[in-house]
Each structure stands twice: as structure tokens, then as C-alpha cells.
Amino acid sequence: MNSWWLICGIVGVALLAGWQAFTILFAYISFVALREFLTLAPTRREDRLVVLLVYMSILISYWAIWINNYDYFLVIVPIYVFVGTAITMAFMGRTDGFLATVGIMHWGVIVCVYNLGHIAFLMRTPLGEVPQAGPAGLVFFLIFVTQFNDVAQYVWGKLLGRHKISPRVSPNKTWEGAIGGFITTAAVFVLLAPFFTPLTLYPSLLVGLTLPVLGFFGDITMSAIKRDLGVKDTSRLLPGHGGALDRLDSLMFTAPWYFHMLAIFALERF
Amino acid sequence: MLQLFRRLLLVCFVKPIAKLIIGMDVRGKRHLPIEGPAIIAANHNSHIDTLLLICLFPSGSLRHVRPVAAADHFLRSPLSSWFSQKIVGILPIDRKGGAKRDVLAGCREALERDEILLLFPEGTRGEAEEMGDFKSGVARLAETLPETPIVPVYLQGAGRVLPRGARIPVPFTCSAIIGTPFRWDGDRVSFMKTLKSTIEALSAAAPPLRWI
Numbered sequence: 001m002n003s004w005w006l007i008c009g010i011v012g013v014a015l016l017a018g019w020q021a022f023t024i025l026f027a028y029i030s031f032v033a034l035r036e037f038l039t040l041a042p043t044r045r046e047d048r049l050v051v052l053l054v055y056m057s058i059l060i061s062y063w064a065i066w067i068n069n070y071d072y073f074l075v076i077v078p079i080y081v082f083v084g085t086a087i088t089m090a091f092m093g094r095t096d097g098f099l100a101t102v103g104i105m106h107w108g109v110i111v112c113v114y115n116l117g118h119i120a121f122l123m124r125t126p127l128g129e130v131p132q133a134g135p136a137g138l139v140f141f142l143i144f145v146t147q148f149n150d151v152a153q154y155v156w157g158k159l160l161g162r163h164k165i166s167p168r169v170s171p172n173k174t175w176e177g178a179i180g181g182f183i184t185t186a187a188v189f190v191l192l193a194p195f196f197t198p199l200t201l202y203p204s205l206l207v208g209l210t211l212p213v214l215g216f217f218g219d220i221t222m223s224a225i226k227r228d229l230g231v232k233d234t235s236r237l238l239p240g241h242g243g244a245l246d247r248l249d250s251l252m253f254t255a256p257w258y259f260h261m262l263a264i265f266a267l268e269r270f
Numbered sequence: 271m272l273q274l275f276r277r278l279l280l281v282c283f284v285k286p287i288a289k290l291i292i293g294m295d296v297r298g299k300r301h302l303p304i305e306g307p308a309i310i311a312a313n314h315n316s317h318i319d320t321l322l323l324i325c326l327f328p329s330g331s332l333r334h335v336r337p338v339a340a341a342d343h344f345l346r347s348p349l350s351s352w353f354s355q356k357i358v359g360i361l362p363i364d365r366k367g368g369a370k371r372d373v374l375a376g377c378r379e380a381l382e383r384d385e386i387l388l389l390f391p392e393g394t395r396g397e398a399e400e401m402g403d404f405k406s407g408v409a410r411l412a413e414t415l416p417e418t419p420i421v422p423v424y425l426q427g428a429g430r431v432l433p434r435g436a437r438i439p440v441p442f443t444c445s446a447i448i449g450t451p452f453r454w455d456g457d458r459v460s461f462m463k464t465l466k467s468t469i470e471a472l473s474a475a476a477p478p479l480r481w482i
Contacts, residue, residue: 035442036443039477040477040478230478235293
């Protein structure tokens with residue numbers, strides 16, 4: 001419970017302190033998540049320096065956020081980090097395990113830097129485009145709804161859970177829990193959206209219904225990865241919560257979706 | 271003055287690096303003695319190992335913590351010698367030794383001064399993230415001072431951060447797993463066996479390491 005309040009405190013203070021503090025915080029969170037991922041996933045001895053290069057992509061991506069250049073942000077990871085790591089690894093010359101390791105690097109950067117980076121970029125939304133809560137309200141709402149969805153699914157699953165969704169990947173997930181969670185989260189989203197987002201009723205209904213589904217799949221995907229690697233938690237960083245990736249799994253999938261939904265339906269900036 | 275500087279360096283610089291950049295994870299901290307005499311015996315893969323072990327201790331114990339390190343490696347140049355002895359606080363040991371000189375005399379004296387020795391029984395860093403054979407020096411030390419607690423520690427990850435021969439450190443999460451202390455049991459062979467098997471057993475508690 002302690003580490004839970006600590007996270008809330010740190011994220012809360014950074015949200016109130018403004019986009020600069022928040023960008024730095026999320027750059028560091030991306031680093032911790034990526035380090036956890038690359039420590040756990042198999043890499044080759046020869047790839048040490050490539051890993052360092054992959055860490056550099058955090059600086060470059062968050063620099064794009066810092067200078068408020070969305071175009072740079074969009075292409076840095078999926079194109080240039082992709083090409084850069086592949087070139088470096090090919091140049092290193094070891095071919096066995098090449099495809100698997102280069103894939104692991106790309107997977108790590110996409111979820112830990114690119115997807116999470118969208119949250120930091122939301123803080124650059126112009127004040128005029130959002131309700132009074134400001135860009136921090138947008139971000140708070142995303143994090144709140146994602147966490148709420150996790151809890152709602154858990155509670156509904158405990159109350160009514162009977163039929164397992166994917167017994168092999170995540171045996172505790174049930175249809176009753178998921179659907180109960182989706183509906184509860186959607187209701188809360190639609191109810192609170194006017195205070196935190198510029199979404200009108202129908203778009204907010206759409207986002208409210210889809211966002212929890214993304215959160216659910218983020219969770220399931222990380223579970224699949226953990227099973228593949230043979231671990232229960234990704235690390236012991238947060239006592240009682242496992243690692244950074246355990247805590248961020250849903251957010252890694254909800255963040256870009258929320259961002260794009262806002263961009264399509266409401267925000268002129270993106 | 272120097273001690274104050276070392277403590278400041280540890281608290282403001284070394285510990286934050288270990289915690290925030292390397293992401294060090296410590297288990298079994300209750301087994302760690304903060305007062306000497308004691309021998310901390312760990313597996314060895316990297317210079318980072320020494321840094322991780324030092325970071326286990328509160329800065330108040332720093333004066334008593336003495337990493338045992340090879341004189342032929344660390345006393346090569348005046349600068350390295352000064353840094354290793356004054357700042358890190360190593361206890362230099364002559365690995366080659368002579369038939370007549372007692373290589374372990376310095377270690378014994380340190381233990382008699384109630385210091386905490388950090389010792390790597392492998393004697394060398396070896397291949398990254400692989401455990402080599404243990405040298406029996408630690409058994410001979412325990413034999414002469416049988417009351418000294420021996421604390422087994424398994425270190426993982428430092429061999430990836432900075433393997434032998436590498437110059438640039440790369441952050442990977444590291445683990446330090448501290449086992450239950452034990453004492454001299456009267457026989458060198460069985461003592462060494464206990465030490466090695468304890469450290470190997472601790473490694474089972476570490477997260478899986480896949481390095482292909």
C-alpha cells in the first residue's frame with residue numbers, strides 16, 4: 001500500500017508542477033520500464049552497446065516532446081530507432097539470435113518509450129483546448145480511468161467471475177469481470193469526461209467503451225510476456241506491486257488510444 | 271575529513287547511481303552485519319560488484335568496510351592506487367604471494383580491528399555472469415578466526431553492466447541476495463563446499479538471467 005501512495009504522490013506533484021517536471025518524470029519512468037524489460041528479456045553479450053543506444057532513444061523522444069515537435073516524436077521511434085538498432089546489430093556481426101533480439105529491442109522501445117511518451121505529450125495540449133482542469137486534467141483522467149478499470153475488472157471478477165477468458169495466459173481473468181469492468185468504467189468515463197476532456201457525449205461514449213478493452217489487452221499481453229519469460233512479476237521495484245512493467249501494462253496500451261481518440265474528436269493541436 | 275568526504279560521496283553519488291540508474295534490488299538485508307568483524311563472501315563478475323556490496327551498508331559503517339582487492343591490479347598506477355586505497359578503501363592483497371610471506375596477514379589484522387571484509391573467493395572476475403572455482407583463502411582465514419561470521423552474498427547482473435574488458439557501463443537491473451551467516455565448521459573442504467553451495471542456492475532466488 002505504501003508504494004501505491006508514493007506513486008500517486010510523485011505523479012500528482014509532477015502533474016501540478018507542469019509539463020517540464022512531468023516530461024522529466026516520464027522520461028525516467030520510460031527508462032526504468034525499459035531497463036526492466038531489457039534485463040528480463042534475452043539479449044546477447046554483443047548487444048550491450050545496442051542496449052545503450054536504445055536507452056538513448058528515450059532522450060531523443062523526450063527531447064521531441066520538450067521542444068513540442070509532434071512530427072519528430074511520431075517518426076523517431078518507429079522509423080529511426082528501428083532502423084538504427086537494426087543497422088548497429090547487423091554491423092556487430094553476430095547472426096544467431098539476431099531476429100529475436102532485434103525484435104525484443106523494438107518491442108521494448110515501442111511500449112516503454114513511444115506508447116508511454118504519448119502521456120507526456122498530452123501535457124503539451126494548448127490550454128484553450130481543454131476544460132478548466134487543463135492538460136494535467138487530461139493526463140490525470142487517463143491514468144485514473146486506466147487504474148479504475150483494473151480495479152473494476154478485479155472486483156467484478158471476484159464477485160461474479162465464472163467463465164475464464166484465457167485460462168492459459170491469465171487464469172484470473174473472467175468474462176464476467178471484464179464485461180462488468182468495461183461497463184462500469186465506461187459509465188464513469190462518460191460521467192466525468194466533461195470535467196477533464198473536451199469530448200462531447202457520443203465520442204466520450206465511444207472512448208469510454210473502447211479504452212477499458214485496450215487496458216484489458218495491455219494487461220493480458222504483459223501476462224503473456226511474463227509467462228514466456230517464466231516470471232510472476234517483472235521485478236521487485238514496488239513492494240506489493242511487482243515491477244514497473246506490472247504497473248504500467250494497461251497504460252502502455254490505453255495511452256496512445258486515448259491520445260488518438262482525443263486528437264480525432266477534439267484536439268486541434270494533434 | 272577524508273572519511274566525511276567518502277560518506278558524502280557514498281550518500282549523494284554512489285548510492286543514488288546504484289539505486290536509480292542500475293536499479294539495484296536487495297534481498298535478505300536483515301542478514302547483513304553492520305558491525306565487524308565479518309567476512310562478506312560474494313561471487314565476482316565485475317568491478318561493479320564491489321560498488322554494489324559497499325552500497326549495502328549504511329554510510330556510518332563505511333569506515334569499517336574493506337573490499338579485499340588484488341594489489342597487482344589496483345596498485346598499478348599512483349592514481350589508481352590512491353583512489354583504490356583512500357576513496358574505495360580496499361585492502362590490497364598480493365595474489366601471487368611468496369612461499370614465505372603470509373598473504374592473508376593483512377586480512378587477519380583487519381578482522382582483529384573489527385572491520386568488515388568484502389571478499390570474492392573466485393579471486394578474479396572471470397567470464398561475465400558465470401561462477402568460477404572458489405579459492406580456499408577464505409577458509410584459511412575463517413580457520414584462524416573461527417568466531418568470524420561468514421555472510422554469503424549472490425550478486426547478479428553486474429557482469430552485464432560492466433563485464434571484464436568493457437569500458438562503458440550499460441544499465442541493467444542488478445540483484446544482491448544475502449544469505450544466512452555461518453561460521454567455521456572445522457574442515458576446509460566442507461567449509462568451501464558449504465560456501466559455494468550456499469551462494470549457488472541463493473542464485474535460485476534471483477530473477478532468471480537470459481544472456482545468450
